[in-house]
Amino acid sequence: MWRRLSLRRICLGFILITAVAILYAAFKASSIIIPKACTDDQTTRIFDNLCNLYQSQAVGGNLCEVICTSKSIIYEDCLFKGKGKKVIAATYNSKKIILKSRNERLEEFELLFSANDKGGFAPPEMDYDSFKSMFKSHMEALMGIKLVDSEDVLLSKMWTSPILQNDELTPGEMNSVWTLVQQSEFNYLKYFHGAQFLPDIYGSCGHFYAVEYIPSGKILDPSLLSLSEQWDSAPWPNRAKIGLSLMDLIASTETFYSEILHLCDVKPDNFGVTEDFQVKAIDIDISFFTPQMRDYLQQPDCTADEDCDFFDCHGACNKSTQKCLDVRTNNNFQSICSDIFLHHHTYPGLLRNPPAEIATEITELLDKCVNPSREEKYIQTPSITKTFQRLHSLLKESLQIR
Numbered sequence: 001m002w003r004r005l006s007l008r009r010i011c012l013g014f015i016l017i018t019a020v021a022i023l024y025a026a027f028k029a030s031s032i033i034i035p036k037a038c039t040d041d042q043t044t045r046i047f048d049n050l051c052n053l054y055q056s057q058a059v060g061g062n063l064c065e066v067i068c069t070s071k072s073i074i075y076e077d078c079l080f081k082g083k084g085k086k087v088i089a090a091t092y093n094s095k096k097i098i099l100k101s102r103n104e105r106l107e108e109f110e111l112l113f114s115a116n117d118k119g120g121f122a123p124p125e126m127d128y129d130s131f132k133s134m135f136k137s138h139m140e141a142l143m144g145i146k147l148v149d150s151e152d153v154l155l156s157k158m159w160t161s162p163i164l165q166n167d168e169l170t171p172g173e174m175n176s177v178w179t180l181v182q183q184s185e186f187n188y189l190k191y192f193h194g195a196q197f198l199p200d201i202y203g204s205c206g207h208f209y210a211v212e213y214i215p216s217g218k219i220l221d222p223s224l225l226s227l228s229e230q231w232d233s234a235p236w237p238n239r240a241k242i243g244l245s246l247m248d249l250i251a252s253t254e255t256f257y258s259e260i261l262h263l264c265d266v267k268p269d270n271f272g273v274t275e276d277f278q279v280k281a282i283d284i285d286i287s288f289f290t291p292q293m294r295d296y297l298q299q300p301d302c303t304a305d306e307d308c309d310f311f312d313c314h315g316a317c318n319k320s321t322q323k324c325l326d327v328r329t330n331n332n333f334q335s336i337c338s339d340i341f342l343h344h345h346t347y348p349g350l351l352r353n354p355p356a357e358i359a360t361e362i363t364e365l366l367d368k369c370v371n372p373s374r375e376e377k378y379i380q381t382p383s384i385t386k387t388f389q390r391l392h393s394l395l396k397e398s399l400q401i402r
Contacts (some may be wrong), residue, residue: 035082043078056371059206062161093349096213109179113171144292160203179207197249214272241277250332259289264313267336294326331385337369355401365391
């Protein structure tokens with residue numbers, strides 16, 4: 001009898017503890033502020049504000065006319081939440097495009113010229129040559145590299161409308177290009193326009209710029225599928241093609257310029273896949289060339305290596321000085337292996353379930369990629385290692401198996 005009562009009390013106690021835990025979890029969840037999704041009204045307000053600025057000549061850009069006058073750019077959907085980057089889907093000449101800006105309003109950026117009470121601009125405190133010189137210095141500081149272009153060539157390269165010889169940008173246009181280059185992704189897309197691993201950029205209006213629409217797709221980012229669908233989705237050949245293109249993209253980040261471009265925010269939805277399985281980097285806000293990368297890694301104090309990590313770019317701690325070293329200890333290939341190729345959390349891993357003939361070697365190569373053996377702990381190896389080359393060859397060979 002006593003034993004039955006004890007068992008009953010234990011069961012009731014367990015149920016009570018479980019209920020309290022659930023209620024506490026619910027309370028904690030309700031206290032978390034979830035960013036609100038954007039609305040059509042908010043997007044309408046963005047376009048209205050942008051066009052009012054254009055009509056008063058406070059902004060410029062090659063797309064202002066088609067957004068505000070001919071209205072050839074047609075709004076489809078807003079894709080942002082809360083205070084993050086403003087991302088808007090639209091169509092232009094029957095082609096889907098994405099409009100982006102770090103901020104909703106022009107005045108949220110640092111401006112060169114302030115508006116006066118009449119809607120115009122205060123007289124500029126610099127001549128045009130001074131502006132061009134300042135623009136180049138600003139660009140070099142923002143990108144962390146020495147730019148070989150002349151001041152005139154650089155300004156023409158970064159502005160989205162043609163600048164005829166002896167022409168000067170208006171104050172509104174100068175303000176517009178100044179807000180655009182405060183957005184790191186715009187700088188990469190515009191300065192390196194034509195790079196195979198970057199989406200095309202179509203132009204701008206004010207502080208918003210328009211880019212090629214390339215979705216991640218269900219193969220690379222199956223987050224909307226159920227767990228069983230994720231594991232079963234997408235035949236191996238399609239995933240192998242995307243894997244190969246991702247590796248080609250990684251190789252490009254180390255060869256397309258004199259400095260390595262470090263991708264510090266690697267996740268499936270930051271890459272887009274074209275219809276022919278070519279991968280492009282569609283969100284590269286947190287990417288840096290090596291000189292700038294060193295500055296970011298060296299900033300904080302530390303007691304462990306993990307304290308020096310900057311998102312997916314891993315750092316190292318000097319335990320004796322408790323200062324972070326100016327070196328990155330992993331590379332872009334390792335980030336792709338750990339965050340996209342392999343299974344983690346609820347993400348099934350792009351290279352899951354390979355053909356049986358290569359399954360063992362694929363597993364070994366991915367393990368070597370994530371955990372390479374090094375003679376010196378803090379030496380960052382290039383992405384294109386023997387492991388990289390063998391995995392690339394194996395993926396190509398696997399396309400002939402099935």
